[in-house]
Amino acid sequence: MSTRVVVTGLGVVSSIGTGWQEFWSNLLNGKSGISDITSIDTSAHFTHKGGEIKDFNPQKFIPEALMKSYSRATILAVVAAKQAFLDAAIEIPFAQDIPVGICYGTTTGPIQVIEDINNIYLQEQTFPSHLFFQLPPHTTVSAISKELGLKGPSLVLSTACAAGNYAIGSGYDLIRMQKVKMVVCCASDAFSRISFTGFNQFKAVAPEKCQPFDKNRKGMMVAEGAGALILEDLEYAMKRGAKIYAEIIGYGLSCDARHMTSPSVDGIVACMKKALKEAGISPEDVDYISAHGTGTLANDRTECAAIKEVFGKRYKEIPISSIKSMLGHTMGAASALEAIACTLAIKHSIIPPTINFETPDPECDINCVPNKARKHEVNYVLNNSYAFGGNNASVVLKRFVE
């Protein structure tokens, strides 16, 4: 198939900035988005920090009247999608009479709506039916469609913490199969009491900071965010004179088929190999790996072992960083935000660091770009993501050359 798929617009809502420019500059400066949690009472929990977005003004993007009918996950997603559209220099509402796809990834969608319903239900024994309407995750896609004025195929990929990459992959497929010329790939998750409780009960949450690949790493940090990428058919993008950030040349999915929560080397190896194969490149070509890198003992060790298996001798030499060290784990949004970081790494030839790195771990003896961003020419990037259920997804991005 000869259709090429390029990235032409980026949108970000994160704990270290709204809009890709602020996000990127903070990533390069190694700024942490971790702070004391204020949206829920953590006094009865084991830990108290997370990656909440605190200085966020969605009013700039969404009319006040509509805000009440949207869940937080929807608000985050709509803002990211609108930014991406504007960044791609496309007018809102979309004026062209062609179908545009929307592929949205999320772990639990409007999970915080369930929490709101429970708060009311347990206090007042009543069921707030107006909130029920916000519950299905595809209401987020409806909102994006409405806000941007789009009509076309849509998908909601609720594949937990790999959902962002799944959404990008599906968007890539829609264009490659020539069903549409343009897709909004978006992923979001709101900070959630349920996730925070669950990961704490798993003893998987770090109390202070997220330290991927560090010997003394203590776990992941629950966070929130949204990332959106505009994907276009290259010809269509060229014709409208779009600026092109990077090209997507393939992705791979695999399933561990073993355990709901503990990752498997075999599954991750299969996933990376499939992605490289579909992209038509070999491990030698990869210049940078954006790791899933959650900062838990199990994840980082498993991921490093898998990378060793796929990349052989080169595993120590390839820069591999985890921006979760700064953002925490934004769940479904994570791999979309990481794909945006990959895109910008290609564009600017700089690799964002893994911050909070202090003590090397012999089991994770990779080149994790510790603490400081590094100048490095990046032509091919592998963006890894793994999820509950053993749902793995890796996307390959490439420097755009005509």
Added chain:
Amino acid sequence: MTTEVVITGIGVVSPIGIGRRVFFDSLEKGETGFREITLFDTSALNVHIAGEISDFDPVVFLGKKGLRTLDRSTKLVCSAAMLAIEDADLTITETNTHSIGVCIGTTFGSLHSISQFDREGLIEGPRFVNPSFFPNTVINSPASQISIRFNIKGFNTTISTGVCSGLDAISYASDFIKLGRADVVIAGAVEELCEETFIGFHNMGLLSGVDGSESLCCPFDKRRNGFILSEGAIVFVLENRKHAETRGAKIFARVQGYTSCITSEAEDALSEAISSALKDASMNPEEVEYISAGANSTVELDRLETKALKKVLGDHIYKIPVSSIKSMIGETFSAAGAFSLGAAVCALNRGFLPPTVNYRVKDPECDLDYVPNEARPMDVNSALVIASDLYGNSSVVVINKI
């Protein structure tokens, strides 16, 4: 030659029977699956019936081991998957597992699990929540458990597009086969009956009988006054035609074309989806011999579906039989489109059209041939399957005989 996608196995767990044969027989007899709800207390509500599968015993299909922490959705869909794999006479081994995938549509499937997990934290305190139930709080847990239980490693995807979820899962799976990513995909959908979903739809005023009138399920009938909520799982084995023929599998139908469309205007979304699906199937409207509708006995949706069909198919629509099996099984929401596809496969293979039962009073706005009350003996070669809602989400799949 382009890759063709065929259906080689069907597994059903429904309110009108478990297993393909029983399900098809019940469709022929026009049986209904509505009964008093026993899964939760409805005494404070106005509606007490649903399509509850009261005789469902997962142990029969899955054995006793490992069932304790699985939620109802997971048990339903794993049982349906087991029946589908058995029906297709498919053997999954270490050699072929990487070319087999799973794609399941579900939206509210984990709602009860998520809600209960949160309530336990609120009532008992977050440190007393049982972590073994945390994995059920991700929407992709039912699909992932299929992979774990049947060792399916190719990929695992969950799609949550509300009432379109089932058909979208079929489309996604078909794309994966066409793109050469898989030879076989276990694709389907599930919805469990639970208190949270039931009260939600109840309090939104969407259930039949919620205003004190009689609980009825009579799609297209003038008396219709809302839907009867239901549960179930239906899973198909989709396969590359060549692969199926090589292994001598029995072929039920070919997935000829499909599409989904989202836009803020519901009728527009559905007519767009119908015409795009026909285009994707390279079929003229005159070639459609049966329509398996999504009408669920609500005033607006049944009218909207009738209108959209007239708009796309013109006067020819009066010659095409249209029926809704929701008259028998009720509204299975995420699973609905997949169940309607099951009915279409039945029509192609059993030589009869499933009826719209409980049809008595004609509505001037719904004036098509709805195959009223009794199955109609008829040989059909092609069928169009619809899933749509009132909020602008529509998906359509076209199947035909080989």
